[in-house]
Amino acid sequence: MNVAVEHIATDQPPDDAKARDLDYDWQSGNQIELLENGEAYFPKVFEAMRAAQREILLETFILFEDKVGFELKDILIEAAQRGVKVVASLDGFGCGELSVSFLRELAEAGVAVQMFDPASKTLGIRTNWFRRLHRKIVVVDAAVAFIGGINFSADHLGDFGPEAKQDYAVQIVGPAVADLHHFALAQSGRQVRTRRGWRRRPQRPAPWATSEEDGLVRLIYRDNVQHRDxxxxxxxxxxxxxxxxxxxxxxxxxxxxxxxxxxxxxxxxxxxxxxxxxxxxxxxxxxxxxxxxxxxxxxxxxxxxxxxxxxxxxxxxxxxxxxxxxxxxxxxxxxxxxxxxxxxxxxxxxxxxxxxxxxxxxxxxxxxxxxxxxxxxxxxxxxxxxxxxxxxxxHFPVLTGWLPAHKPRLKPIESPAHDV
CATH class of the missing domain: 3.30.870.10 (Endonuclease Chain A)
Known part of the structure; x- marks a missing residue:
């Protein structure tokens, strides 16, 4: 059984550039909850995923095969098997050690796994050091979103020991979730449609909201095309x-x-x-x-x-x-x-x-x-x-763009069929 893992390079504009070159304005009326460390983050994310009815979109830099990674895998598999559309976008450097068997289980259950800039080791050394997919975003049913710095790995939990990381994320419920959902879909290469067709790109907003109301949220991002700074x-x-x-x-x-x-x-x-x-x-x-x-x-x-x-x-x-x-x-x-x-x-x-x-x-x-x-x-x-x-x-993006591992391309990669 071959494991089909898509290779996606999203630091270059796709054929339909309108789906990627996006600006987002301030959205009001949101509920924002601070999540400190894995003890607060993982239960909230996993609860939302277990309750998913239509869709789970996930982007992460690191996913390890540890107690957190295995729990995530089981949740995604269960969701896909009950008919939920699941898209997992992983970084080829941060997730480069995932086994074929781990990916196979996800793929066989119907999870769409995308690997950003995967590369095999050369003389035991990784070659895909630069232009990482470093985002950590989860959107469930376009109704709740999570964003921050926490990866799916056990080293974000206190019981990991002295090397456990101190980190933060937020849970968002409200109008801003639509922007995070739209962004995650667009960056994964999926079609982004609204009831009126392709979403129009809004005018580039001022970086500072002038309203006195609370609950304002704005999504910002950086890429190596239009949003570098x-x-x-x-x-x-x-x-x-x-x-x-x-x-x-x-x-x-x-x-x-x-x-x-x-x-x-x-x-x-x-x-x-x-x-x-x-x-x-x-x-x-x-x-x-x-x-x-x-x-x-x-x-x-x-x-x-x-x-x-x-x-x-x-x-x-x-x-x-x-x-x-x-x-x-x-x-x-x-x-x-x-x-x-x-x-x-x-x-x-x-x-x-x-x-x-x-x-x-x-x-x-x-x-x-x-x-x-x-x-x-x-x-x-x-x-x-x-x-x-x-x-x-x-200026490194220009230099690293000359390397074979960073030429923009979107194509399926077939992983070996043997057991691991």
Whole structure:
């Protein structure tokens, strides 16, 4: 029995570009729930999937064959067998170790499995390092959506041990779910139709909602075509308008100069700016890169915390008392210049306060704070090197586009028929 797994490269526009080049406006009247770590996230997602009647759309960077991955597989198989349309879009790098038997079970049950940029190892080394499908989105029956930084793996649960990740996602119910559903369908290559035919592309909206009401949500994303800087611009715009406070908790922090300047400028005009970074990173280079920027930010009053209880995997931020963002995008060259990412912007005071209290608890109880006055360590030289590295990375999509693994193509791949 062959296992048919589609190979999809969605960082290039498809034949019908209108289905992919999408902008989404603010949607009001949404209910937003913060989900912290796998203990809150997995039960909510699995409950929604078990209750699905028509459709489950899933995108994830990582799916492991562990207790979380096996439970997800069983839920998807059961849903497909009862007639639910199930589409699972997986990243070829993050999910590259999945066995043929695991994929076969999904395919035989009727789950449509799509692998973004799969590549076999060359001399035992993976070749598909760049342009990852890094989004984490689940939409069930176009009625409830989940988005954030949490993958389907047991290392997002506390019982995993010292290496369990600290992370965040949100559950959304309301009009914004239609945008997440539309986006997930379009990115999976499926037809996106409404009662009036193809959905028209709306006018590109302003990044800042002016309404005083709560429950506002806007989907933003980055690709390597028309939306390269949307997430970065949202951060810059929000920080430029900050009046009282700004908190950024990000696993991999190595942004470009424009975003660093807005962080610094906010602190200079009296905004209480806090950064929560990794103190025990799963990638040591991430910590070293972030620390290259510390002196530049500390000297202007930015408060920097390093989370030391376990690896920080979150990608969240808040500004003042009503603006927040949660999603998959880090603030480093991979996320800001290479990966396929998605965040939601949220204007909601209750949600903002809930996220603020969670991050304050983290900073107060589980972080070490960098001293305001550190001995200068050639900060100007390190900052210059950092800028050069970042902007070289920003042009990497062009370079990696020359590699065979990243030529845009959409075709089925037949996996071996033998048992594993």
């Amino acid at each position: 949307d997430i970065e611009e949202a951060y810059i715009h929000a920080l430029s308008k900050a009046r009282t406070r700004a908190v950024i908790a990000n696993a991999y922090f190595f942004p470009g100069y424009r975003l660093l300047r807005e962080i610094r400028n906010a602190a200079r005009r009296g905004v209480h700016v806090q950064l929560i970074m990794q103190g025990q990173p799963d990638v040591l280079l991430a910590k070293l890169a972030a620390r290259m920027l510390y002196d530049y930010l500390l000297k202007d009053g930015v408060v920097i915390h390093e989370y030391c209880q376990r690896p920080l995997h979150g990608k969240v931020a808040l500004v003042d008392d009503d603006w927040s963002t949660v999603g998959s995008s880090n603030l480093d060259p991979l996320s800001l210049a290479l990966n396929l990412e998605a965040n939601v912007l949220i204007r909601d005071r209750a949600f903002n306060q809930q996220l603020y209290e969670s991050l304050e608890t983290l900073a107060r109880n589980h972080c070490q704070t960098m001293p305001e006055k550190r001995k200068p360590r050639l900060w100007l030289w390190r900052l210059t090197v950092g800028f050069l590295v970042f902007h070289v990375m920003r």
